[in-house]
Structures are given as C-alpha cells and as structure tokens.
Amino acid sequence: MREVSIREKKITETGIIGILANVLLAVGKAIVGLIAGAVSVIFDAINSLSDAISSIITIIGVKLSKKKPTKKHPYGFGRIEYFSTIIIAAIILATGATACYEAIQKIIHPEDVEFTWVTAVVVGSAIVVKIALGLFTRARGKKYNSESLVASGTDALMDSIISIATLVSIGVFLIWNVNIDGWIGVLISIFIIKAGLEALFEGISHVMGKRPDAAITVAIKKSVNEIPGVLGTYDLLLHNYGPENAIGSLHVEIDSNLTAEEIHKLTMQIQIKLMEEFHIMMTVGIYAVNKKDKEKYEKIREIIKSYPGTLGFHGLFADDDMKNMSFDILVDFTIKDKKSFIDEVTSKVKEEYPDYNVYINLDMNYSD
Numbered sequence: 001m002r003e004v005s006i007r008e009k010k011i012t013e014t015g016i017i018g019i020l021a022n023v024l025l026a027v028g029k030a031i032v033g034l035i036a037g038a039v040s041v042i043f044d045a046i047n048s049l050s051d052a053i054s055s056i057i058t059i060i061g062v063k064l065s066k067k068k069p070t071k072k073h074p075y076g077f078g079r080i081e082y083f084s085t086i087i088i089a090a091i092i093l094a095t096g097a098t099a100c101y102e103a104i105q106k107i108i109h110p111e112d113v114e115f116t117w118v119t120a121v122v123v124g125s126a127i128v129v130k131i132a133l134g135l136f137t138r139a140r141g142k143k144y145n146s147e148s149l150v151a152s153g154t155d156a157l158m159d160s161i162i163s164i165a166t167l168v169s170i171g172v173f174l175i176w177n178v179n180i181d182g183w184i185g186v187l188i189s190i191f192i193i194k195a196g197l198e199a200l201f202e203g204i205s206h207v208m209g210k211r212p213d214a215a216i217t218v219a220i221k222k223s224v225n226e227i228p229g230v231l232g233t234y235d236l237l238l239h240n241y242g243p244e245n246a247i248g249s250l251h252v253e254i255d256s257n258l259t260a261e262e263i264h265k266l267t268m269q270i271q272i273k274l275m276e277e278f279h280i281m282m283t284v285g286i287y288a289v290n291k292k293d294k295e296k297y298e299k300i301r302e303i304i305k306s307y308p309g310t311l312g313f314h315g316l317f318a319d320d321d322m323k324n325m326s327f328d329i330l331v332d333f334t335i336k337d338k339k340s341f342i343d344e345v346t347s348k349v350k351e352e353y354p355d356y357n358v359y360i361n362l363d364m365n366y367s368d
Helices: 006-036 039-064 080-108 117-143 147-176 181-208 214-225 260-278 291-305 338-352
Strands: 232-240 246-255 280-289 310-319 324-331 357-364
Touching: 006 039, 006 117, 006 147, 039 080, 039 117, 039 147, 039 181, 080 147, 080 181, 117 147, 147 181, 214 232, 214 246, 214 260, 232 280, 232 310, 232 324, 246 260, 246 310, 260 280, 280 310, 291 310, 291 324, 291 338, 324 338, 338 357
Parallel strands: 246 280, 324 357
Antiparallel strands: 232 246, 310 324
C-alpha cells in the first residue's frame, strides 16, 4: 500500500474542512436568499457551493498526482495538481459569468426583496467564517506548496468581500428601503471573474513552465558554492514536474588541474548535497578553468560588458596548443538576433586574439 505523505494528509484535511464549511454556508445563504428573494444572497450561496466543489477537486488532484511513474509518464503525475487549479479557475469563471448575467436581468427586471435583520446576521456570520477559512486554507497552501489550496484560500477571502457587499445591500434596504440588489450582484460577479482569471493564469503559467522561485535557485547556488573546489555555479535549470518533484542541471567551474577521479568525487558530493537539502535530482556539468587565463578573462569581460543585455560570462577555456578558445555569455531576453550578437562578439574577441578559433555559447537567463 502506498504511504501517504504528510503533505498529502494536510492538503486532504484542509480540503475536507473547506467542503464542510462551504456546504453549510451555501445551505444557510440559499435558504435566506430564497426567503428574501435576494439575487445577491443566492449568488453568494452558489459561490460558496462552487468553493466546496473546488475543495473536492483539490483533494482528487493531490490523490491522482501521487500515482507512481510509468513508462509513458516517467516523471510522474505531479503536474495534475496544476490542472486542478485550472479546473477550479474554470468553475469560478463559470460561476461569475452566470452571476453577472442573472444580476443584469435583475437590474432590467427588478423584483421586490424582503430583507430582515436575520438575513443580515446570517450573512455577517458567513463573512467571519469565510475570512477564517480563507486565511487558514491559503496558509496551508503556502506551507505545503499547493497552488490549488492557495487558489481556494484566495477565493474564500474574495468571497468574504462578496459577502460584505451583500451585507451592504441588505443594510441599504433595511435603513433606506432602497433595493440595490441587482447592482451588488454585478459587483459580486466581477470579483468572482477576477479571482477566476488570476487562478487560471497561475495554473497555466505552471503548466507552460514558470520561472523557478528565486529564493530556491539562489539557495541552490549558494549551497554549491560552499563546497571546496567549486569556483562558481552557472547555468542552473530546474524542470518542475509537480510541487514535490523537480529535476535540474547546472555547471560548476573547477580547476583544470583536477584529475578525473577528483572531478567525479566533487560532482557526486554536489548531487548528494542538493538531494539532501532540496530533494532535487541534479545533473552536474563542469567548466575547466585555467588560472593562467586571467589576463584573457579580464579583456573578454570588458568586451562583453560593453553590450546591452549581457549579464556576465563564464567557462573561459583557452587551448593554447589547438588555438581554440571557448566561453559562455549569460544574456537576458532582450537580445533577439542571437546569431548576429555571437558574430559581433566573436569578431571583437578575435581582434584581441587573432590566432584563436573562438566558440561562444549563449546562456539565457533562465534562473536567478
């Protein structure tokens, strides 16, 4: 039997709490809304019900994401959690669009409402519950790295704003006998649609390949640079296959005088350390650095600095016997014509070192 992780348990537990709370809120609001004939309260109830469905999808998503890797999907099913976020976003958007349509109909064809102070108390209590539930769910989502929970928690906090708007509608009617129910319904639907779009873009961003979290990439480079024998860490790439599964690669600069055995021990040390500290399987490549190339390094650095869009260079190696020189240049995404850029820099370097064949590789700024 598969062992259930603490993360999975906590996400499931949070989802169940969300389901129970939202179902109770939906039932209470629906009863009050139907009795009062208030579209804003009814939409608020529907929104709470959609939140309960979102929690169910979150639980299903995290369960499916724990399936064992297969030959067809060797990296596992972790990204299912991101699709869960997209499905939740679609539900929120559908709810918002329906609410907007019905609210506009209410404005065009207004109906009498029968708000009471009991209605106000029910909606006011729902606001308190929603704020508490939203803060709790979002905090759990951030703690256990679940975008689905973060989306659900944020949506719950948005719902509290929606309920406040509903309460305003009730208060205006009770104090001044003015019916703004339809207009409040439109306002509510706008908030729902906004929350849905934000969740949708976040989910799509992860599926497409979002830039790795800067805090993690900076910490990885710092950890590697602390290892004796490492002169610099570059070209860090992280491929995310779910919140708990990442595979990556990086290059380290080392002294060119190290033996093959010493290099093997060093790369193994790096891999083991990163697996223990970050749970990331990392492929490690090397740049052999000649200390005698310091003069070349300074001259080439000055050449590269003169070009906009360059962020640095590394991996310089000059083979004096074969007259080959190679290095990598780190560039940002403003450089569009990469071939022309490489040709121009190559020409500048060859002016300084005409006897060398110059080979340049461009590294894009994929991580911090």
